[in-house]
Amino acid sequence: MGWSYGGYMTSFVVTRTDRFRAASMGAGLPNLVSMVTTTDISDYLVAHMGGEFWDDYDTYEKHSAIYHFKNVVTPTQVIHGQNDVRVPFTQGQEFYEALKRKGVDTEMIVYPRTPHGPREPKFLMDVSERIAVWFEKYLEE
Amino acid sequence: MRKLTLPTVLLFIALALTTLSNAQDNIWTPETHMKVKRIGGTAISPDGEYVAYVVTSPVMEGEKSEYLSQIWVAAADGSFNLQYTRGEKSNNSPAFSPDGKQLAFISQRAEKPQVYMMRLMGGEPEHWVSPIPTSSL
Numbered sequence: 076m077g078w079s080y081g082g083y084m085t086s087f088v089v090t091r092t093d094r095f096r097a098a099s100m101g102a103g104l105p106n107l108v109s110m111v112t113t114t115d116i117s118d119y120l121v122a123h124m125g126g127e128f129w130d131d132y133d134t135y136e137k138h139s140a141i142y143h144f145k146n147v148v149t150p151t152q153v154i155h156g157q158n159d160v161r162v163p164f165t166q167g168q169e170f171y172e173a174l175k176r177k178g179v180d181t182e183m184i185v186y187p188r189t190p191h192g193p194r195e196p197k198f199l200m201d202v203s204e205r206i207a208v209w210f211e212k213y214l215e216e
Numbered sequence: 217m218r219k220l221t222l223p224t225v226l227l228f229i230a231l232a233l234t235t236l237s238n239a240q241d242n243i244w245t246p247e248t249h250m251k252v253k254r255i256g257g258t259a260i261s262p263d264g265e266y267v268a269y270v271v272t273s274p275v276m277e278g279e280k281s282e283y284l285s286q287i288w289v290a291a292a293d294g295s296f297n298l299q300y301t302r303g304e305k306s307n308n309s310p311a312f313s314p315d316g317k318q319l320a321f322i323s324q325r326a327e328k329p330q331v332y333m334m335r336l337m338g339g340e341p342e343h344w345v346s347p348i349p350t351s352s353l
Contacts, residue, residue, distance in 0.1 A: 195281040195282060196283060200249070
């Protein structure tokens with residue numbers, strides 16, 4: 076499980092291995108190409124990637140979970156804040172829809188009014204519970 | 217080595233059970249996490265006598281789900297520790313005046329965050345400057 080960059084790593088991990096019984100991606104970014112054109116810090120991402128995506132699709136695709144999606148079998152929970160401009164909501168949506176289409180167990184939890192991480196105390200309490208319940212479901216089997 | 221007597225053994229068992237039950241009482245849950253108040257935004261008076269700080273706690277009654285921050289002031293020698301601001305709106309970012317007699321802070325009590333000044337030893341807060349553009353916070 077992970078949030079933000081940890082969410083990115085979570086999305087990447089489930090394309091690389093089936094060793095985990097379950098995973099949880101919070102505010103993750105599985106698609107670095109669409110991330111560049113939707114995040115509020117595109118310059119940061121482009122600098123990090125070493126150039127624009129149209130000059131180097133290979134690097135962007137190599138590091139984006141969505142381009143290795145065929146391998147995913149791990150039940151993966153997707154959590155995102157609806158008002159996240161850092162890692163836009165659509166990043167979570169892309170992964171969730173792909174999981175659903177591929178028939179991999181998933182659920183998407185969307186927090187309204189929420190930026191790049193829960194702020195309201197009730198949501199902060201809820202998110203811990205949701206993650207714990209998700210893992211319990213698969214670790215008990 | 218001294219031989220363990222029955223009362224000693226019973227005492228050890230009783231202690232072990234107490235520790236165990238305390239451990240269960242202290243188990244981490246999202247609810248217990250919320251009970252921990254957050255401390256931040258500290259400021260020390262120019263003479264080093266006082267410390268102003270911000271205590272943030274969750275408000276979750278009914279439909280509410282927000283954090284409320286209030287400023288506290290404590291004497292550095294530990295002789296007092298008092299809540300300095302009150303109300304349903306947050307007060308943050310305390311800063312002492314150069315003479316140490318007033319405390320400035322940002323309050324959400326009006327529509328937009330504004331800077332207020334209050335005498336360190338009591339009084340009503342005075343509105344000090346015009347509204348701060350939200351984008352600059």
